[in-house]
Amino acid sequence: MAPALQTQGLVKQFGGIIATNDVTLTVEKGARHALIGPNGAGKTTVINLLTGVLRPTAGRIVLEGRDITDLEAYKRVGLGLARTFQINQLFADLTPLETIGLAVSERMQLGRQWWRLPGSKPVVIEESVDILNRFGLTDAMNERTATLPYGKQRLLEIALAIACRPNVLLLDEPAAGVPEAERHGILDAVAALPSDVTVLLIEHDMDIVFSFADRISVLVNGELFVEGTPEEVAQDPRVKAVYLGEEAHDA
Amino acid sequence: MSALASLPPKPLVATAAASLASRARWKPAEIAFWLATVASIFLLPSKHLILTEIAILGLFALSLDLILGYAGIVSLGHAAFFGFGAYAAGILAKYGIIKEPVLALLASGVLAAALGFVTSFLVLRGSDLTRLMVTLGVALVLREIANQLDITGGADGLQGVVMEPILGHFPFDMFGRTAYIYSLVTLFVLFLIARRIVNSPFGLSLRSIKGNPLRAAAIGIHVNGRLVTIYTIAAAYAGIAGALLTQSTQFASLSVLDFERSADVMLIVIIGGTGYLYGGLIGAVLFKLVQDYLANVNPQYWQFWLGLILVMMIMFGRVYGAIMAALIFAICTWTRLPFMQSIVFTLVVLAVLGIARPQILAVTSRITERAAAIQTRLRARLARKPAER
Numbered sequence: 001m002a003p004a005l006q007t008q009g010l011v012k013q014f015g016g017i018i019a020t021n022d023v024t025l026t027v028e029k030g031a032r033h034a035l036i037g038p039n040g041a042g043k044t045t046v047i048n049l050l051t052g053v054l055r056p057t058a059g060r061i062v063l064e065g066r067d068i069t070d071l072e073a074y075k076r077v078g079l080g081l082a083r084t085f086q087i088n089q090l091f092a093d094l095t096p097l098e099t100i101g102l103a104v105s106e107r108m109q110l111g112r113q114w115w116r117l118p119g120s121k122p123v124v125i126e127e128s129v130d131i132l133n134r135f136g137l138t139d140a141m142n143e144r145t146a147t148l149p150y151g152k153q154r155l156l157e158i159a160l161a162i163a164c165r166p167n168v169l170l171l172d173e174p175a176a177g178v179p180e181a182e183r184h185g186i187l188d189a190v191a192a193l194p195s196d197v198t199v200l201l202i203e204h205d206m207d208i209v210f211s212f213a214d215r216i217s218v219l220v221n222g223e224l225f226v227e228g229t230p231e232e233v234a235q236d237p238r239v240k241a242v243y244l245g246e247e248a249h250d251a
Numbered sequence: 252m253s254a255l256a257s258l259p260p261k262p263l264v265a266t267a268a269a270s271l272a273s274r275a276r277w278k279p280a281e282i283a284f285w286l287a288t289v290a291s292i293f294l295l296p297s298k299h300l301i302l303t304e305i306a307i308l309g310l311f312a313l314s315l316d317l318i319l320g321y322a323g324i325v326s327l328g329h330a331a332f333f334g335f336g337a338y339a340a341g342i343l344a345k346y347g348i349i350k351e352p353v354l355a356l357l358a359s360g361v362l363a364a365a366l367g368f369v370t371s372f373l374v375l376r377g378s379d380l381t382r383l384m385v386t387l388g389v390a391l392v393l394r395e396i397a398n399q400l401d402i403t404g405g406a407d408g409l410q411g412v413v414m415e416p417i418l419g420h421f422p423f424d425m426f427g428r429t430a431y432i433y434s435l436v437t438l439f440v441l442f443l444i445a446r447r448i449v450n451s452p453f454g455l456s457l458r459s460i461k462g463n464p465l466r467a468a469a470i471g472i473h474v475n476g477r478l479v480t481i482y483t484i485a486a487a488y489a490g491i492a493g494a495l496l497t498q499s500t501q502f503a504s505l506s507v508l509d510f511e512r513s514a515d516v517m518l519i520v521i522i523g524g525t526g527y528l529y530g531g532l533i534g535a536v537l538f539k540l541v542q543d544y545l546a547n548v549n550p551q552y553w554q555f556w557l558g559l560i561l562v563m564m565i566m567f568g569r570v571y572g573a574i575m576a577a578l579i580f581a582i583c584t585w586t587r588l589p590f591m592q593s594i595v596f597t598l599v600v601l602a603v604l605g606i607a608r609p610q611i612l613a614v615t616s617r618i619t620e621r622a623a624a625i626q627t628r629l630r631a632r633l634a635r636k637p638a639e640r
Binding site for chain 2: 051053072073074075077078082083085089090091092093094095097098099101102103105106107110111112113114115116117118119120122125126128129133138141142160161163164
């Protein structure tokens with residue numbers, strides 16, 4: 001069985017700066033894989049390469065056995081690769097219902113229809129409301145997204161990726177910027193993700209990583225440094241030295 | 252997926268369906284607007300010429316709103332498609348290629364759409380500034396081509412356009428009644444289609460692209476494909492507006508491709524507001540009426556006053572800006588101030604208003620808040636009444 005997501009010798013250069021250097025990464029089907037690393041290690045660059053926002057300088061990306069290196073970003077979504085963003089990327093003027101409804105109808109290939117009114121397809125609405133319901137967003141579904149509290153926007157960010165019904169989901173620091181009190185809502189949502197969805201989590205927060213991941217890759221200066229189970233990574237002296245630093249004794 | 256395990260409650264689904272559909276529902280003000288346009292056919296028989304101009308301008312502005320208000324594409328060369336349609340309709344009629352006006356109108360729209368499709372790939376590149384330059388450039392190139400060609404009549408314009416009766420039954424009359432009704436019907440039909448488009452899933456995807464193209468692509472939307480589609484549709488609309496102008500005036504000149512025409516339509520859409528379709532129509536009515544009024548009252552300097560209105564609108568918002576500009580104009584007119592003194596007076600007032608802008612904005616926003624509060628109270632009272640009865 002082909003792994004869910006694989007990279008081979010992935011390189012990204014911005015002028016003279018090498019942001020990603022020879023990254024060969026394998027994410028197994030159904031895995032809860034975390035990609036960690038200090039600030040500026042190039043984690044988000046890897047996500048942007050995987051999703052097609054950036055084109056790699058060298059290397060290949062393979063999704064479920066299919067080479068997607070040269071595929072445009074929107075086509076990768078159709079093949080089951082979805083992502084969330086570290087900084088919310090939502091549609092400020094749409095309501096959560098419109099936002100999710102849009103993603104669902106796009107996934108069902110209805111997005112080019114111009115003669116039909118939105119809301120006239122029961123399947124789209126039922127699925128949209130179901131997703132909003134699972135993320136506790138039904139109360140706010142008719143409000144402008146821009147007016148929602150930050151925690152709710154963060155939930156919508158994840159719900160929107162889920163609405164694409166991905167096989168592989170890339171979560172870019174899902175709890176970033178969320179106040180302590182609202183954090184558990186996000187973490188519950190992440191924990192409740194369907195188990196058949198493969199998740200690659202980019203995270204800064206070690207508590208989240210060690211409670212969630214069954215496999216961890218450490219990225220330093222754009223290179224894969226160490227990979228293993230949470231225990232192996234936590235025990236690795238090099239990781240302690242380079243990345244965890246003082247935090248190591250907590251972990 | 253666990254979709255079936257946690258089916259949401261039925262009423263919630265019904266509410267969601269209703270609220271999604273509510274955007275597309277006809278509001279009383281909309282119906283009133285269209286009834287008023289129908290009434291204008293009968294009530295203002297002497298104004299049909301200017302009303303036809305307004306209808307055509309409104310259609311042109313509607314076209315720009317489709318790309319600017321819904322897809323966020325700025326254009327300073329939208330006259331390219333207007334002019335292309337105008338010349339197409341003229342040439343089709345003059346050389347008897349398509350004699351029936353409605354068919355010729357559709358053909359002009361299709362031709363303009365083809366031009367829109369081809370040039371859309373230039374517009375996809377880059378930022379707003381690049382788009383401004385590219386659209387401006389396309390319109391300039393087209394104008395020069397029209398100037399050089401023989402078939403367009405060059406600088407003399409396309410003369411000798413003779414229109415057959417519409418559908419073989421309704422000849423164009425010298426009072427412009429047929430032309431007005433023809434333009435209004437065209438505007439209404441195209442408006443209905445535009446309304447359908449912007450309220451559809453396709454329209455929703457356009458709004459998402461305008462809001463955040465990065466995320467739109469990240470949920471699987473082919474952003475460029477959608478932009479090409481709406482740009483092509485908008486080009487067809489603009490082309491039909493241009494064709495209407497040629498058909499109703501039986502003449503086409505280089506002015507249909509003028510930069511001023513592109514700039515005016517941009518102003519109109521901004522004055523009327525973008526992204527709700529009526530902005531272009533209302534903007535066209537206001538723009539043309541004010542322009543016509545000023546040109547009558549002050550034939551030499553009307554552009555000065557039009558400019559003042561625009562500056563004030565940008566500085567103090569649409570309503571307050573218009574009121575202030577009207578006040579300045581009224582003072583200068585009533586006191587019969589000569590033009591040079593009017594300029595000095597206006598500039599002084601502008602300087603004072605500019606300096607006091609924060610204070611003025613504080614006052615106007617307080618007025619707006621009061622008005623909004625009164626409005627919600629009235630609405631609540633109106634809503635309560637039927638229940639009490």
